[in-house]
Amino acid sequence: MIQLINANKTxxxxxxxxxxxxxxxxxxxxxxxxxxxxxxxGSGKSSLLNILGGLDSANTSKIMIxxxxxxxxxxxxxxxxxxxxxxxxxxxxxxxxxxNVYENIALALRLQNxxxxxxxxxxxxxxxxxxxLEKRCLDELSGGQKQRVAIARALIKDPTIILADxxxxxxxxxxxxxxxxxxxxLSKDKLVIVVSHDREFAELFGDRIITLKDxxxxxxxxxKVDEAFIALPQAIRARLPFALKAKMSFENIVxxxxxxxxxxxxxxxxxxxxxAVYTALYVSADVTGDLMDL
Ligand code: ADP
Ligand code: MG
Numbered sequence: 001m002i003q004l005i006n007a008n009k010t011x012x013x014x015x016x017x018x019x020x021x022x023x024x025x026x027x028x029x030x031x032x033x034x035x036x037x038x039x040x041x042g043s044g045k046s047s048l049l050n051i052l053g054g055l056d057s058a059n060t061s062k063i064m065i066x067x068x069x070x071x072x073x074x075x076x077x078x079x080x081x082x083x084x085x086x087x088x089x090x091x092x093x094x095x096x097x098x099x100n101v102y103e104n105i106a107l108a109l110r111l112q113n114x115x116x117x118x119x120x121x122x123x124x125x126x127x128x129x130x131x132x133l134e135k136r137c138l139d140e141l142s143g144g145q146k147q148r149v150a151i152a153r154a155l156i157k158d159p160t161i162i163l164a165d166x167x168x169x170x171x172x173x174x175x176x177x178x179x180x181x182x183x184x185x186l187s188k189d190k191l192v193i194v195v196s197h198d199r200e201f202a203e204l205f206g207d208r209i210i211t212l213k214d215x216x217x218x219x220x221x222x223x224k225v226d227e228a229f230i231a232l233p234q235a236i237r238a239r240l241p242f243a244l245k246a247k248m249s250f251e252n253i254v255x256x257x258x259x260x261x262x263x264x265x266x267x268x269x270x271x272x273x274x275x276a277v278y279t280a281l282y283v284s285a286d287v288t289g290d291l292m293d294l
Contacts, residue, residue: 002029002052002161002191007061009047009215021047022058023215031160034187036202036223037195039212045195046165048212052193053086053163054078065160083112087154089164093146095138101125101149102134108153124152128182144175151182162192168201180205 050056168176
């Protein structure tokens with residue numbers, strides 16, 4: 001569990017103007033789940049992610065991770081914190097273009113002074129549906145495949161938290177869908193926090209949606225994910241027009257209501273039958289008693 005307590009961040013521009021990027025932000029995150037951070041450009045989303053990931057320090061704040069306080073934001077503490085807990089994914093992938101897919105993932109292990117275990121690298125590539133592409137140069141990959149290499153690179157460190165800043169910002173809607181499907185799968189075991197500006201994807205995939213405005217948390221809601229919709233093959237979902245998606249959500253609500261009504265009717269019927277049986281027994285016992293008295 002990670003807690004961000006009273007995070008404030010003010011930037012001073014070169015001309016001396018102060019900008020409050022985060023303003024008294026308090027947030028708590030569970031160990032698992034897919035959390036979306038939404039908000040307009042400049043609302044503080046990247047600042048929040050960078051502070052959570054130890055890439056930047058807040059002016060005042062406290063981060064508690066698994067009950068332990070990350071006391072100082074000096075370079076050494078931040079670097080240990082990042083290496084142990086955080087996997088970053090960026091909009092521009094930030095991959096090494098002179099290395100192939102396998103070498104990009106292996107580099108993440110080397111940078112942590114860890115042995116490169118070939119089977120672990122291949123298993124991680126399989127987790128993001130890139131099996132068989134390990135020898136490919138990055139130029140031979142699509143944008144979505146590059147982003148999945150970046151996800152694999154973040155994953156190989158086995159981080160506690162995956163932080164993604166606009167991971168689908170450069171991708172079309174169908175490819176974005178594939179990336180969110182991968183992140184959703186990973187969020188069954190890890191906390192995944194995604195900055196995005198796409199509310200529709202957030203509502204489709206998110207377990208929770210945090211909306212920032214002027215550096216403050218404006219809204220923090222648990223999203224209702226339409227499981228019936230998620231279960232559809234993505235190729236079909238991608239082609240569904242918005243009206244149909246809305247209709248499916250509506251039908252899902254109606255179906256739930258119908259299920260509730262049927263349950264109420266069955267329970268009422270059972271209660272009626274039981275009370276009839278009880279009355280019959282009680283009355284017949286009474287009548288028999290009366291007859292005996294005679
Ligand atoms: P978002 O990711 O939601 O677009 P940011 O967190 O990047 O927002 O920025 C929040 C505010 O802080 C913006 O007004 C931005 O201009 C300002 N800001 C961000 N980084 C810097 C910086 N290094 N120097 C000065 N101002 C900055
Ligand atoms: Mg940003």
